[in-house]
């Protein structure tokens with residue numbers, strides 16, 4: 001069965017399901033597994049320490065799949081920004097045809113991507129940013145609701161309102177992101193006006209995701225209340241797993257602390273230890289509220305097939321069965 005949408009047609013994939021960029025997680029094995037299952041996977045550029053490493057990771061992915069896949073370029077304000085232009089050049093030189101941009105305005109990167117036949121899917125967390133990106137000429141929007149792992153923005157609008165609100169304004173293909181993990185979510189996203197879904201947390205918890213099994217098990221064991229919002233007072237909110245470290249960060253900032261006061265607690269090396277060594281209290285790690293809907297660790301192929309098959313069942317059987325045709329009116333002589 002195939003669900004054909006504006007997204008599958010524009011981005012040349014079989015199923016309307018994307019695996020968005022994930023720092024430390026979006027590597028060759030996962031991205032290739034998603035691609036081989038008919039979804040759209042994105043390598044996370046900045047997980048690779050240098051642009052040359054990104055070129056190697058793209059080559060490694062190509063060894064594992066001949067299906068289309070993309071690269072995520074997350075553009076965040078930073079005191080020592082990574083060499084974005086060099087990463088962008090590697091993306092172009094490697095012949096990648098789809099890029100997911102996120103974090104801030106994709107405008108400066110668009111001309112080079114478009115000049116090289118690359119389609120840009122821009123991920124953002126508000127209708128106004130989606131409209132701006134559409135005006136700038138991106139090829140698709142990924143609209144990320146408050147439920148999501150990572151950066152939900154500062155507006156706190158969940159998908160149930162954000163997706164249809166965006167659908168009113170967006171004419172290009174648009175996928176829904178944040179809180180999706182199963183067929184019910186996919187059907188709901190389509191009903192709300194999206195052309196597909198993007199998932200992070202759900203793909204983290206698959207066989208091919210390269211993180212430690214303890215983290216996958218923590219996701220299976222966790223529930224929808226298992227996240228914290230850190231950096232609220234700094235207007236750079238991030239949704240992460242609730243653990244000793246994230247709760248301490250929340251408390252320090254609530255008590256008036258500044259970034260300097262939590263800098264060591266939130267250090268990337270500590271978060272990396274969680275994924276590499278499986279010590280889930282070692283640092284901050286990103287996860288979304290959809291954790292409450294995740295009960296297993298399937299392969300990407302099992303996951304995507306299950307979502308698509310069950311979506312068909314929901315649409316044709318569960319929802320279809322609810323439709324009762326009006327009885328024809330009795331004609332009396």
Ligand SMILES: Cc1cc2nc3c(=O)[nH]c(=O)nc-3n(C[C@H](O)[C@H](O)[C@H](O)COP(=O)(O)O)c2cc1C
Pocket residue numbers: 019020021022023024025044072074101102103123144147148149150151177178179180198199200201202204285286287288289290
């Ligand atoms: C571990 C992890 C790391 C992430 N890192 C990034 C990132 O570097 N860049 C980005 O654009 N999004 C990142 N995200 C967000 C995802 O691409 C996606 O938008 C989000 O996970 C959707 O919400 P969900 O987890 O509820 O599916 C990350 C998500 C997770 C779970």
